[in-house]
Amino acid sequence: MVPTDFKQERGLAMSEQKPLIYGIIHIGSSNLSMRIVQYNNVKDIRVIESVRKDTSFGEEVFIHKKLSFPSIKKLCRMLEGLKQLLLDYQVKVYAVYATAVLREAENCRSILDLIRVNTGFNVQVVDMPQEIYFKHFGLQYQFKQYNKANEGRLGNNFLFVDITSGCVGLTVWEKGALCYQHNVHIGTLRLLETFKMNQRDSINFPEALSEYIHAIMEPLWVTVRKYKIDTVILSGREARIVGRLMNVKIGAGVIEVKPEKITRFYEEAGALSTSMTMQKYHITESLASVVTPTIHIYQEILNNVPVNNVVMMGMTFAEAASIFYGAQKTKDPALLYMRAQNLELTRSIAASYYYEPEHAKAMELYSYHIIRAFDQYNGLNERDEFLLRMAIILYQIGKYVNLLGSSAHAWSMVRGTDIFGISDKEKDIVACIVYYDHKGIPNDDDEPFRILSDDSKMTALKLIAIFRLVRAMDMSRKQKLKDVTARITKDALLIEYESSENTALETWMFDKEKEFFENIFGMEARLERR
Template sequence: MALDKPLLYGIIHLGASSMSMTIVEYTTIDDVKIIEYASRDVTFGEELFHNKRLSFQTIEEICRLLKGYKRLMKENGVTDYTVYATAIVREAENRRSIMDQIFVQTGFKVEVVDMPKEIYYKYFGLYYRMMQQGLTNTDDAALFLDITSGGVGITVWKGGALLFQENVHLGTLRVMESFNRNQRSSLSFPDAVGEYLHSMLQPVEEEVRRFNVKYFVLSGDEAREIANLMGFKTHGKETMALLPKQFEEFVDSFHGVTATKLVNRYDIPEHRANILMPTIVLYSELLKMVHPQSLLISSYGFVDGVVLYYGAEIENNKFLYMMREQNLQLARAIAESYQVDTLHAREVERFSLQLSRALADYGITDRMIFVLQLAAILAEVGKFVSLRNHSEHAYHIIMGTDLFGLSDSEKEVVANVVYYHYKGKPDDDDENFRYLKESQKVWVMKFVAILRCMRALDVSHKRKISKLGIKRDDKKIVVNVHTDQDISLEKWTFEREAEFFSEVFGLEMVLRIGGK
C-alpha cells in the first residue's frame, strides 16, 4: 500500500571497497526514485586485511567523507537517514574506537550490520527484483551465493519457499589473510586456495546437492565486475544469464587464477584483484558442487537491498510479510531436523500469535511478533540432544545457528526465550540473560510470559483445544477455549504460568472453558 506522502531518506554505506550515499524518494516498493547518489572507491579493506584494524589516518578519511555526505543530505532536505557499516567495521579490532570517532566528528551513529543480516538485506532486494522479472516463478531450485569481505552466504529457494540457508565465515578478506605474502606469490597458490575453499565448504556440499539446483545466482559488485572481465556487460538492474561452461572456460584460461594475473591481464588495481581472485575461485568450487544449468548475474547489492527494505518496513508493504513467511518456513525446517513435535509447535505458535496481537498497545510490535513466532517454532529443539536440561541445549543450538532474517541481537532474544520457555524466570544472575541490553531483556520477559501461557494450552501435546478466543480490557485478559475433552492438565499449568504473565504485563489472566 503506497504511502500518503513520499518518504525521503538517506542510506550511507561504509564498506571495504567503497563508501556511498544514496538519497531516495520512496512512494511504494515499485516506485523508488534515486534523488542523489555519491560513491567513492576506497582501499580500507586492504588495510584491514593487512593490519586487522583501521589507522588514525583512515578513520580521519572516513569522517571527512561522511561530513561531505552529511552536507549533501542537508542540501537535499534529508532528515531521515541511517549509516550502515559492514565488514570494514565489523571485522576491525578497533571497532569501538572507529564508531566513537565517527560519532564525535560527524554526529552519525553507525549501525554495524552483522553478516547474516547483511546477506539477508541483499537477498530481500534481489528476490524482489527477480520476482518482478518472473525469475522466481519456477519449480526448479536456485542457489544464491553471496560473498562479503567476511563471509559467504549460501541460500537455496524453490518457487516461493526457502529451502536452505547457511553462512560460512569464509569471505574474501578471510581467505587472503589465511596465507602470507610469500604463499600468495607461489605458483601453487591457486590450487591451494581451491583446496582450502573446498575443505571449508565440504560440510554443506551434501545438503546443497540434494536440492538439484538449476540456477546459480551471483549478485553484487564483484559478480558484475567478473562478468565484465569475461566480456559481458550488465545493464542496470536486469539479470544476465550465462552458461556455466562460459565461466569454466574463463577460469581455465588463467591456468591458475592469481591476483597478479588479474592485474596484468586486465590492468585493475591490486586491491581489487585481491578481492576478485578468491571470489572467482569460490564461484568455481561451488559450481563443481552443484552443476547448475544456468548462471544468473545481477548487479543488485547491499545498498539496493537496504533501500528497498527500509522503505518497505515503513510502508508496511505486503512483500515484507511474504519474506517473513519464508523465514518462518525455514525455521520450521530447522525444527523438523531436530525432530520437534511440529503439530505441537504449530499450536503454540498459533496461540502465541493470537495473544501477542491482542497486546499491540503493550509495546508488542509486528517485528516482535515475528521474532516471537520464531521462538515458538524452535522452543523444543533441545530435546533432540537430551530431555534433561533441554532448554539449555536449545539455547546453545540457536546461538550456534544463523536464523535468516534476524540480527544477532534478535537471535540472542530467541535463544533466551527458549531457555526460559519451560521453567525458571529471566534473571540477571544467569549469565545468558545478564549480558543482554535492557531493550532485549524487555523483549525476553514479554515473550516468555506469552509463550509459557500459550504452551500450557497444549502441554499434553494432544491438541485438545479446537478454538481459542481472546478478549481484554484495561485490567484483564480473558482466554476463551473451546474443547470437548478434559483439559485439567492444561488448566492447572495455565493458571500457574498466568502469575508470571500478570507480573510482566500488569493484566489479570483468566482462562474460560466452553464446549466445542
C-alpha cells in the first residue's frame, strides 16, 4: 500500500523480487521520495516501487535556518509511512539519505535524533561533494552508454552541470578522463535566499540575478574553456522543470536539445519575476522560484562555454543513490573505474600546486603491499587505502605556498578543496595525514586531529603510521627499492626489497619512523634487502 499523499510512479509484482533488493529514501529540499529496487548490475536495475511527495521543508530551512517542530513531526509521520511500505514489500535492507535540507539546518542534530526515536531510521546527511558525486556516478555512466550507442556523435569532451537547491556542480571529462570538478555554492534556493522577497518581485530582479551569478561564476570559465567542451549535460530536477516549460519531456534517459532552444527560452522567461513566471506558465510559486535561477545559470554557462550540443537528463538524487548503493554492495567494476578516475583528478589537483608523480606512485605501490600484508586483520579496508592514496598524492602541495610549514599549508589547502569522491569527513582524514606527514604525534591539542570523530581518529592514526613508513622507503625520491613485498611473520611486518643502489638513507629513515608504526599496530616493522 502506498502511503497517503505520495505519488506512485511505478510498481512491479512482488513475486518478481530477487535477492539484491533494497530501499533508498531521500529527504530532499523539495520532496521526500523512496525507491525500492532490484539491482543486478549497473546496467540492469529494476524499479519495484517509487513514491514521491513534494514538501516545503527546504524553503523553511533556507529562510529560517532550521526546521520547526511541527515540520519535524510531519516529516516523521511521512517517514513512518515509508517504513510501512518497506515492511509491506518485506524489504529489510535500506538507506536513508538527507541532503541540503538537513545539511543547512542549525538544529540538524535534534532532527536526526527525533527521526531515530520516532521511526528507527538512522539518517545519513550527505555533504555537498558526496551529493554531486552520487548523481555524477549515474549520469556519466548513462551518458557514456548513450554516446557510445550513437558512435560518439556528441564528441569527447563533456561538461556535466548539476544544480541542486544548495549548489552547482561542474565536472569535466576530457577524452574519457575525469579532469576537473568544482562546486559553487549558488543553488536555486541559496540564490533566492540572497535577495529579499520584495527584491525578487522587482522588475530589476532578473538583471540583478544575472549579474550576481556572473560575478560568482566568472573566475571558473578560463579553466573550463581550456578543455574545448563539445557537449554540456544539464541534469536533475531543475532540468526536468525547465524542460517541461520548453515542451521537452525529460525522463530518466538522455534528451538532446539545441543550445539555441535554451537561449530562446531564456529570452522569453529570463526577464520575468517569480510572480510573472507563475502567471505566464501557470505553475506554482515553488516551481517558479526554481525556474528563474536555473535558466539564468544555464545561460551563464552557454554564454561562456560555447558548445554545439546540449543534453538534458532528469536523474534525481534518489535514482542516483539507488545506482551507487547497489554498485557499492556488489563492488561493481563501474565503481572501481570511477575511483581510479577520482585518483587521476586528485593528481591533476596536486599537479597544479606541487607534485612529484614518480615519488607518489612508489609510495602508493609500497602502501598497497603493506595493507595487503595485513589482510583483514588491521581494521583497514579498501576505502581506507583509497584515502591513503589521496593523501600520498596531495601531501606535498603545501610546498607551493612555502617550504616552511608546508604540512600545515597542505592541511589547509586539502580542507579548502572539493575533492571529488570523498565526503567532508573523509577529507578531514586525508588532511590530517598530510599534516602529520613526517613529524608530530597526533593528539587533541592539534586541531587537525581534534576535529576528527573517534572512529576517524583511529583510522587516521593507522594511515599516518603506514604513510610515514612508505615515505621513508622513498626518502631519496629515486625509487631505489624494487620488487617490494610485505608479509606478517611472527608478530612483525617484514618488508623485503631488491636494489642495486645504496639504500642507507631509506633504511635509516625507516628505522626512525617505525616506532610510531609499532606503537599503533602493536607489532615490529622490519625493512630488509633480499
